[in-house]
Amino acid sequence: MARRVDPGQAGRAVIAQADLIAAWLSGLPPSAWRTPSVLPGWTIAELAQHLAMSLRATHTVLADPSPDKPIGLDRYVAAYAAAGPEVLERELSGTAGRDPADVLAGLYAEREAAAAAVADPPVTRAVAGPRGPLTPADWLVTRAIEMVVHADDLSRSLPERVAVELDRPALRLVTQACADLLATRAPGRSLELRIPPYAAVQCVAGPRHTRGTPPNVVETDPLTWIRLAAGRLDWREAVAGGAVRASGERADLTGWLPLF
Numbered sequence: 001m002a003r004r005v006d007p008g009q010a011g012r013a014v015i016a017q018a019d020l021i022a023a024w025l026s027g028l029p030p031s032a033w034r035t036p037s038v039l040p041g042w043t044i045a046e047l048a049q050h051l052a053m054s055l056r057a058t059h060t061v062l063a064d065p066s067p068d069k070p071i072g073l074d075r076y077v078a079a080y081a082a083a084g085p086e087v088l089e090r091e092l093s094g095t096a097g098r099d100p101a102d103v104l105a106g107l108y109a110e111r112e113a114a115a116a117a118v119a120d121p122p123v124t125r126a127v128a129g130p131r132g133p134l135t136p137a138d139w140l141v142t143r144a145i146e147m148v149v150h151a152d153d154l155s156r157s158l159p160e161r162v163a164v165e166l167d168r169p170a171l172r173l174v175t176q177a178c179a180d181l182l183a184t185r186a187p188g189r190s191l192e193l194r195i196p197p198y199a200a201v202q203c204v205a206g207p208r209h210t211r212g213t214p215p216n217v218v219e220t221d222p223l224t225w226i227r228l229a230a231g232r233l234d235w236r237e238a239v240a241g242g243a244v245r246a247s248g249e250r251a252d253l254t255g256w257l258p259l260f
Contacts, residue, residue: 003180005173010140011058011118013170017147018055018111024154024164025104033100037157038232044157046091047150048103053094054146055110057130058139059117066133070126073138073177074184077145077260079131114143141177145260148174149230152223156232166223172198175222178229181259191216191250195225206250216248231258 025048033045042050095103118140126133134142148170155163179199190206192214193199204216220228224243227233235254238244246252 003176005137005141005177007121007137007140008118009169010137010144010173011121013167013173014055014058014140014143014147015111015115015118016167017144017151017170018051018107018114020165020167021051021147021151021154022104022107022111024151025107028100028158028161030100032158033103035157038153041088042091043095044154045095045100045103046088047154047157048100048107049091049094050087051147051150052103052107052110053091054143054150055107055114058114058143059110061127061129061139062117062122062136064128065122065124066126066128068126068128068133070135070138071132072184073134073141074181076129076131076134076138076142077181080260083131141173144170144173145177145230148226149232152227152232171222171226174226175199178226178259181229182253182256185259186253186256191218191248194219195222198222204250214248216250218244218246218251218253220244228253228257229259231260 028044033043033048035044036042037044037047039047121136121140124136127136127139129139129142148166151164151166175195175198179193179195179201182193183201183203186203186205188205189202191202191204193201193203194217196219220238220243224233224238228235228238235244235257239246
């Protein structure tokens with residue numbers, strides 16, 4: 001079962017990570033914005049524009065209550081991959097003819113509007129997300145995922161620069177959300193996934209573990225786990241490189257990753 005998320009805390013994490021991203025982008029020379037990112041077809045400029053649009057959606061969706069029953073976070077993020085080409089086309093259009101300073105100013109403006117919205121999140125059953133109705137808390141979790149995953153994308157795109165700092169509450173929130181997503185997708189208690197210091201869940205169908213050391217264990221760090229969940233890192237490469245420690249015959253998550 002997914003853990004409860006306080007929308008106020010989730011909203012603060014979104015804004016804190018957005019601030020760290022904006023500060024990092026503001027230190028880039030204009031030429032760096034044209035650098036291809038680690039995401040095929042995206043430059044740094046398109047990633048920055050996408051983050052501005054994510055912040056815009058943060059406040060516009062919170063202001064749009066839905067009468068429908070909210071879907072789970074699992075169903076919502078499952079629609080991400082299919083929307084990828086459409087999102088890229090939107091960001092390409094959004095950056096056309098604009099210089100980096102203009103894109104950055106837009107991000108700061110959306111940050112201010114988002115901060116005002118998350119300071120007093122709506123008390124409503126659901127809000128109308130672009131891919132279905134969600135609880136306000138789950139909606140803000142999706143925004144935190146966007147901020148953390150793309151902060152790391154930016155860092156990996158310009159490895160010669162100091163990486164974007166990751167806000168600890170945001171990193172914790174996203175790590176836990178992705179662990180819970182795996183437990184939802186692969187229900188069971190035969191494997192224990194450990195992501196110290198933020199999360200530990202039991203998952204994968206099979207013999208139930210009751211006490212002592214579990215026979216199947218996967219352990220990794222928060223950022224590696226998020227990269228695996230988001231499809232930024234291959235499971236076999238992570239295991240071979242020592243970023244993931246997996247033991248037991250059921251300790252192979254290849255069939256479950258990426259999560260979105």
